[in-house]
Amino acid sequence: MLHYLDNSATTRLLPEVSEAMCRTLNETFGNPSSLHPLGVSARALIEEARVKIASALSVNAQEVVFTSGGTESNNMAIFGVATLYAKRGRHIVTSAIEHPSVLEPLSRLASEGFEVDYVLPLRDGSVPADEVLNRIRKDTVLVTMMHVNNEVGSILPVDVVGRGLSDFLPRPVFHVDAVQSFGKYRIKPQEFGIDLLSASAHKIHGPKGTGFLYVRSGLEIPPYIRGGGQERGLRSGTENVHGIVGMAQAVSALGKWDFWGSVKPLRRKIEEGVMRIPGCSIIGPKQEGLYAPHILSLRIEGVRGEVLVRFLGAEGVCVSSGSACHTHRGGPSPVLSALGLKPKEAEEVIRVSLSIDNDESDADAFLSSLEKAVWRLRRVFRG
Amino acid sequence: MVRYMTEIYGNPSSVHAFGRMARKGVEEARESVAALIGASPGEIIFTSGGTEADNLAIKGIAESLSHKGKHIVTSKVEHHAVLHTCEYLEKKGFSVTYLPVDKYGSVSASDVEAALRDDTILVSVMMANNEVGTIQPIAEIVQVAKSRGVLVHTDAVQAVGAVRIDVEELGVDLLSLSGHKIYGPKGVGALYVRKGVKILPVAHGGGHERGKRAGTENVPGIVGLGKAAELAKEEMDSSSEKIKHLRDKLIEGILSRIEHSRLNGHPTNRLPNNVNVSIEYVEGEAMLLSLDQQGVAASSGSACTSGSLEPSHVLTAMGLSHEVAHGSLRMTLGRQNTEEDVDYVLSVLPPIVERLRNMSPLGKRG
Numbered sequence: 001m002l003h004y005l006d007n008s009a010t011t012r013l014l015p016e017v018s019e020a021m022c023r024t025l026n027e028t029f030g031n032p033s034s035l036h037p038l039g040v041s042a043r044a045l046i047e048e049a050r051v052k053i054a055s056a057l058s059v060n061a062q063e064v065v066f067t068s069g070g071t072e073s074n075n076m077a078i079f080g081v082a083t084l085y086a087k088r089g090r091h092i093v094t095s096a097i098e099h100p101s102v103l104e105p106l107s108r109l110a111s112e113g114f115e116v117d118y119v120l121p122l123r124d125g126s127v128p129a130d131e132v133l134n135r136i137r138k139d140t141v142l143v144t145m146m147h148v149n150n151e152v153g154s155i156l157p158v159d160v161v162g163r164g165l166s167d168f169l170p171r172p173v174f175h176v177d178a179v180q181s182f183g184k185y186r187i188k189p190q191e192f193g194i195d196l197l198s199a200s201a202h203k204i205h206g207p208k209g210t211g212f213l214y215v216r217s218g219l220e221i222p223p224y225i226r227g228g229g230q231e232r233g234l235r236s237g238t239e240n241v242h243g244i245v246g247m248a249q250a251v252s253a254l255g256k257w258d259f260w261g262s263v264k265p266l267r268r269k270i271e272e273g274v275m276r277i278p279g280c281s282i283i284g285p286k287q288e289g290l291y292a293p294h295i296l297s298l299r300i301e302g303v304r305g306e307v308l309v310r311f312l313g314a315e316g317v318c319v320s321s322g323s324a325c326h327t328h329r330g331g332p333s334p335v336l337s338a339l340g341l342k343p344k345e346a347e348e349v350i351r352v353s354l355s356i357d358n359d360e361s362d363a364d365a366f367l368s369s370l371e372k373a374v375w376r377l378r379r380v381f382r383g
Numbered sequence: 384m385v386r387y388m389t390e391i392y393g394n395p396s397s398v399h400a401f402g403r404m405a406r407k408g409v410e411e412a413r414e415s416v417a418a419l420i421g422a423s424p425g426e427i428i429f430t431s432g433g434t435e436a437d438n439l440a441i442k443g444i445a446e447s448l449s450h451k452g453k454h455i456v457t458s459k460v461e462h463h464a465v466l467h468t469c470e471y472l473e474k475k476g477f478s479v480t481y482l483p484v485d486k487y488g489s490v491s492a493s494d495v496e497a498a499l500r501d502d503t504i505l506v507s508v509m510m511a512n513n514e515v516g517t518i519q520p521i522a523e524i525v526q527v528a529k530s531r532g533v534l535v536h537t538d539a540v541q542a543v544g545a546v547r548i549d550v551e552e553l554g555v556d557l558l559s560l561s562g563h564k565i566y567g568p569k570g571v572g573a574l575y576v577r578k579g580v581k582i583l584p585v586a587h588g589g590g591h592e593r594g595k596r597a598g599t600e601n602v603p604g605i606v607g608l609g610k611a612a613e614l615a616k617e618e619m620d621s622s623s624e625k626i627k628h629l630r631d632k633l634i635e636g637i638l639s640r641i642e643h644s645r646l647n648g649h650p651t652n653r654l655p656n657n658v659n660v661s662i663e664y665v666e667g668e669a670m671l672l673s674l675d676q677q678g679v680a681a682s683s684g685s686a687c688t689s690g691s692l693e694p695s696h697v698l699t700a701m702g703l704s705h706e707v708a709h710g711s712l713r714m715t716l717g718r719q720n721t722e723e724d725v726d727y728v729l730s731v732l733p734p735i736v737e738r739l740r741n742m743s744p745l746g747k748r749g
Binding site: 002004006009010011012013015018021022025030031034035036037038039068069070071072074075099100101102103104105108200202207208209210223225226227228229236237238239240241242243306309310312313318319320321 | 384385388389392393394396397398399400401402431432433434435437438462463464467468470471561563568569570571585586587588589590597598599600601602603604671675679680681682
């Protein structure tokens with residue numbers, strides 16, 4: 001029996017999602033741009049999905065642009081705004097704890113002459129809104145911030161920042177990477193003052209290879225992928241129909257669950273359990289409302305995270321060391337460094353991420369394997 | 384695909400067992416795709432489809448070689464994924480030569496040769512045209528380009544799985560392909576990049592696909608593409624023969640039964656599944672509508688440009704007048720099609736044309 005506690009890396013498809021996807025794959029295989037019935041019914045599925053997703057955000061359907069995932073959405077948003085407003089200004093404000101799919105486009109822009117201001121988090125991993133707003137200048141064209149951090153679970157005050165930006169003229173464009181929060185937290189782009197919002201399907205029990213970018217109507221970012229002119233010309237390419245259908249199905253299905261009702265008690269249980277293990281500490285904000293309960297970052301002194309992850313894996317418990325997206329490059333996570341952890345300390349961090357799939361047995365399995373692991377591994381390392 | 388959707392759902396970048404199983408699925412698929420086109424697995428980059436692969440190839444080369452030159456050679460009959468990317472690069476200071484084609488839609492290697500300049504960094508010509516099915520002389524084009532040290536990209540979205548392709552024999556440096564044109568899923572494709580050829584990424588962040596294409600891999604899609612590639616390799620020869628026979632029967636049937644009809648594209652050097660005819664004195668859209676009512680799903684050009692009133696850029700480049708281009712009809716066959724499908728089309732199409740011609744002011748006998 002596997003205990004999957006790595007839901008911020010990816011999630012299992014909900015049964016109703018895979019059913020909807022298989023139905024689409026097998027029956028509605030037409031190209032949505034074709035005018036014959038097979039094309040028309042594929043198009044209808046896409047537009048239905050768009051309406052579902054738009055209504056989850058209380059926005060207009062035309063403001064939802066389907067993409068191949070969160071990374072593409074972030075790239076499209078950031079490069080799009082940079083291209084659109086390069087003449088107006090070349091200053092961008094962000095936080096130092098963004099996902100690589102935000103940080104890397106920004107460093108690319110920095111090499112092209114943009115100036116990027118990285119707001120450092122406080123020691124606990126929170127990012128105060130003032131710190132962001134204080135950096136805004138006349139030539140700031142973009143503020144890009146994640147809603148929930150993928151490694152330590154900080155909730156960033158996107159609503160306060162979004163509203164605060166209205167005090168500036170010209171008002172910078174506000175992009176929010178909501179990959180870890182969409183479907184879990186109520187987000188209203190219009191109310192919050194968000195112009196662009198990225199989301200991904202596979203973090204909410206939908207399929208990999210699908211995501212979307214909310215683009216406020218009136219914001220004319222240039223196309224990201226050029227070709228047949230799909231997605232209002234912003235993102236060409238034959239639509240991933242079954243993926244889009246799956247994403248919309250995941251949004252509606254998740255809406256029927258009490259996400260926090262099932263996740264919060266598990267977090268509490270795991271927190272209480274790990275506190276009993278000597279040398280274990282929780283990384284990230286502690287104050288209610290500043291952290292997202294589904295992401296729990298732990299440092300276990302004297303045990304390397306990667307070794308621990310493999311040990312737990314052998315016990316049938318899946319967690320991660322840092323985010324899945326850092327495993328390609330090695331080196332300590334920039335997020336943990338930004339929180340002030342030394343490289344050696346950062347290497348001792350693992351991440352547990354929860355979802356509606358998890359129950360008490362997963363928490364118990366994690367805690368007992370962790371205890372065993374710590375006992376064994378510490379002994380080994382101390383020789 | 385379903386197994387990778389419901390059971391092996393890990394993130395391939397995760398180091399735990401679930402992640403590693405997903406990674407294995409992705410790497411096996413990479414081997415299958417590589418085997419289909421004679422490449423090595425390390426030369427395959429998975430993308431979200433053919434359009435992204437084309438964008439990545441052209442922009443990726445343009446950015447990585449802009450210090451060497453800013454000239455690109457392509458043709459007038461490319462897919463919009465190539466044409467619109469080239470037009471974008473023109474705005475960014477590149478210059479692009481759009482080569483003409485002959486009446487069959489063929490690009491000539493000598494035209495490519497004449498267009499090459501000292502600052503040419505890339506030639507991008509499609510392997511086979513999506514509208515009229517003409518297969519381009521890529522090997523010859525490569526020879527010409529290679530002798531001048533210029534890289535060659537080919538959009539092989541329509542050709543992969545339909546005709547044998549070996550990147551070593553062809554000598555191309557980059558090749559785009561798509562999953563859903565070879566009986567695989569939508570939302571996945573691949574770009575072949577010859578070992579040693581440097582491209583800059585379009586999507587940044589996370590370092591997936593050797594840093595060339597960031598984003599969590601679409602595992603079920605990639606596995607589906609891998610399986611489709613495997614099946615294509617096994618079945619291509621036999622199914623192509625069958626499809627080609629149906630194609631020829633359909634073409635001959637239409638040309639012999641309908642007056643003032645003509646074949647678009649090359650008569651022999653064409654995709655085994657492509658039928659594209661112009662039927663004069665009728666509107667393509669009206670024909671499609673009538674065919675639709677009779678249960679025949681076809682198109683008037685490419686799906687991507689359907690609904691637009693502009694005549695096809697491919698047919699226009701081949702020298703067809705607007706009227707003749709508007710009367711064009713594309714039927715593309717697949718493994719699932721049978722003799723009965725062809726017989727059925729041949730029985731319903733002539734009366735449709737007859738009726739439309741009688742109704743239309745364009746009708747010759749009106």
